[in-house]
Amino acid sequence: MCGINLIINPKEDGKSTIQKMMQATQHRGPDFSDFCQITEGVWIAGNRLKILDLSASSNQPFWSEDKSCVLVWNGALYNYQDLRNNLLDLGYNFKTNSDSEVLLLWLKHYGSDKISELKGMFAFVFVNISLQQITIARDPSGEKPLYFYQNEETWCFSSESRGVLAGFGKEIKIDKSQFLPYFYSRHSFPDRSFYHDIQQHLPGTGLTLDFNGKTVRNFEWTQPKFIQDVPSQEVFESKLKDAVLKNFHAERPVGIILSGGADSSLLYRLWTEETSQPVATFTAAFEQKYQAKYKDPVFAKKLTSQFEGFHTEVLVNPEKIQKHWQEYIAGMDQPIGDSAGILTWLIAKEAKENVQVLISGAGADELFGGYTRHSAFAKYLKNPKFYLQIKKLSENLPFPRPYKKFLNGIDSDPERTFLNFASLLNIPDDEYSKFQLWYPKDAGIFQNALNFDRKYFLVNDVLKIHDNVCMTQGIEGRSPYLDFEMIQWTKGFSEDQTLFYSSKKMIKEALEKRGFAKIAKRKKIGFGIPIKEWLQEDESFRKWVFGTIKEMNAKWAADFPREMQQIAEAPEKVFKDQFLLVWNLFILASWLKNQE
Incomplete structure (x- = not known):
């Protein structure tokens, strides 16, 4: 604001x-x-x-x-x-x-x-x-x-x-x-x-x-726990409806960033259900050849079909990214390695002509265990010794990369295991204590993992992006899932209840009973740009990214962690497997260059 x-x-x-x-x-x-x-x-x-x-x-x-x-x-x-x-x-x-x-x-x-x-x-x-x-x-x-x-x-x-x-x-x-x-x-x-x-x-x-x-x-101070016997679907939906109505309360036009996923879709559906009023919605769309994988526009269009004329698709391609990149970086207060930043910025740039408030689904994953790392951690907690044995047996076996990352992250200490899952690479032993300082220890093992994501990742990545990029366009960002009473309610869950309702069970059930089972059952791919595809297929884009990283490396390499040095020195050798890390280095390199 x-x-x-x-x-x-x-x-x-x-x-x-x-x-x-x-x-x-x-x-x-x-x-x-x-x-x-x-x-x-x-x-x-x-x-x-x-x-x-x-x-x-x-x-x-x-x-x-x-x-x-x-x-x-x-x-x-x-x-x-x-x-x-x-x-x-x-x-x-x-x-x-x-x-x-x-x-x-x-x-x-x-x-x-x-x-x-x-x-x-x-x-x-x-x-x-x-x-x-x-x-x-x-x-x-x-x-x-x-x-x-x-x-x-x-x-x-x-x-x-x-x-x-x-x-x-x-x-x-x-x-x-x-x-x-x-x-x-x-x-x-x-x-x-x-x-x-x-x-x-x-x-x-x-x-x-x-x-x-x-x-x-x-x-x-913090939100106090709301003690309850058994959390119910009815109470969840009531609290979220209340949060939606409060977040939409404004004397300037309000819009929603629709990812086509469960979180933002449910916010939109509850608003239209409660008010029968249309609301401006904005969704990122990529080139036609990528829409088999990145189906956000398809699901968003079905969701908003009741009110034609209020939905906007924002086309995003490598040329558009390059055209606006310097303006985006100039507005970046602090570097955050997340491609959701430029995506949200482009949506906000388009949306500012029509709205002054943008609603997002931020916080749902952290409250209700919606990330892949949460389901992986829940699986690990069922039988840690079994997965430690599998890890030993798999050291010389050609497991697919996602399984390899899961197994490589496993440790006898659950806390260390989740920190590995939550990091882009396993944290080195000699640096681990610096990250461990931020890990909560006041609840159950799985609850502590969600609280870490909410207090560490959500605040410093997702929310900071949402605030920063919206504010560069003169827009206020809001997140109904982070309503005070919603957080207070979820903090009252027991460890078993938190595990039972993880994978966003309540959010998905609310969508399914409203006829949006396909959205509820969508495979989570994250909110971001097709980095891997663009780097592989677009030579101009690839040279632009790699060249910027190498410029940074020439100046700052001596101050980088060892693994960071290796990637920054030769991004072309690792980008097919480590495309997220490469993109994050590109963001940092661009921001550092702008400081000059």
């Missing part, structure tokens, strides 16, 4: 610094931008994309009537009407119909004590001038990003690392240590960025600072 910026005790002129930061994040809020000085050493700025209450009275920075508090924030509160009623009972009056005013008055009244009652996606900076305190926080699902820089008494916060760079770019260099997680995980570690000294504010955490930049309080 917006971009937020805060600077405390700037090293240079505060006014010019906050203006540079605001301008660097202006794409996040194309409808309005402004800044203000709180005290001599505190400046804030906001960029607004208007979604609710389109009037100027909801512009940011958003001040309380008595000028005692001010807010800049990014996101949406889906329970703002309930919170508003609570505040009305306490005697508060409202001058707008926005969730911004609700958030400001809630924080003014309760501080951070009742932050757990905020149900939505958000990152915010709230200044209480009366108390001379600044509270900064990010929601537990990590849907909205937040970066910061700290040096002695200076603090700088922004929705994007480029916002921080705008104030301190001359001092900050590439963090070479992040090549390691990028190669194995597609992104930096969750608390870091690809810039030295620019860190990420972790989801579900907050801090309160005084006007001198001294820490008053650190706090954290």
Whole structure:
């Protein structure tokens, strides 16, 4: 929805610094931008994309009537009407119909004590001038990003690392240590960025600072468990319907990215079922010769046939990728090795002519065990010793590559096994502890695996792509499966229940009973471009990709992990089997080149 910026005790002129930061994040809020000085050493700025209450009275920075508090924030509160009623009972009056005013008055009244009652996606900076305190926080699902820089008494916060760079770019260099997680995980570690000294504010955490930049309080929170006896299909569908209606609530046009798969298809079907209203839908389509494998347009067209004229197919081919690549990379705040990025960017570029909110199915796989690695891990957990024996026997046998990867990833330690499954290659022994730090240990074995994907992969890959590429086009991305109450409900599952309902059993059942069994039973191929086919069949595309990687290797090879060096040095030798790794290196190479 917006971009937020805060600077405390700037090293240079505060006014010019906050203006540079605001301008660097202006794409996040194309409808309005402004800044203000709180005290001599505190400046804030906001960029607004208007979604609710389109009037100027909801512009940011958003001040309380008595000028005692001010807010800049990014996101949406889906329970703002309930919170508003609570505040009305306490005697508060409202001058707008926005969730911004609700958030400001809630924080003014309760501080951070009742932050757990905020149900939505958000990152915010709230200044209480009366108390001379600044509270900064990010929601537990990590849907909205937040970066910061700290040096002695200076603090700088922004929705994007480029916002921080705008104030301190001359001092900050590439963090070479992040090549390691990028190669194995597609992104930096969750608390870091690809810039030295620019860190990420972790989801579900907050801090309160005084006007001198001294820490008053650190706090954290998460969605509490909803304890239940037996999860039911009826409750699932009811909660998801509620989440859909809340996410679609906006005063600007809303659309859906339809992959033709189960997750986004069910969101679309529930919306039309509940409202009988059409909604703009967008699906990526590839050349005719690839449609036997990449059938998204076929399934999406059948799903949307009830409302003709609202569905758009976005043709994607190598020529289009090359034409727009530099613009895409220039808008990439942090490198993420996932071809879903350029695909989502091209869809958002087309969609911005018609909508300002884009709904996606993000989060469904992580909540309900929908990835191939989840089914592989569930299979392994049934009999680990058996699969360890098979692994030993298979060392010299010509197993097909998918089976080989499955067997190579198996370890006597379930945690190590899943980390291998979740990584593009098995993590080396001497680097394993760096990844293990991010692995949850507070639930069942299978639940911990899903929680790892939700807190590590989902936040730093899927959601960051969705936020970044949508915001470059002035669009807000939303994910109904990550509704506060949906997460709370699934956290109440037992280990056995989580396993039983994995492979997205509830999502598929909901589609089947609505007559979409073919969509429910589709083989999962992932949301991305036909990298393997393009690299094999298009010489121009292949040379472009390989040449860019080799340029990067000539400059950075000494800082790469060993396996990364080998691929970057000769991508043409491995691309048929390791096409995903090759594409990820191409993204990184393009981003690094753009930094120059």
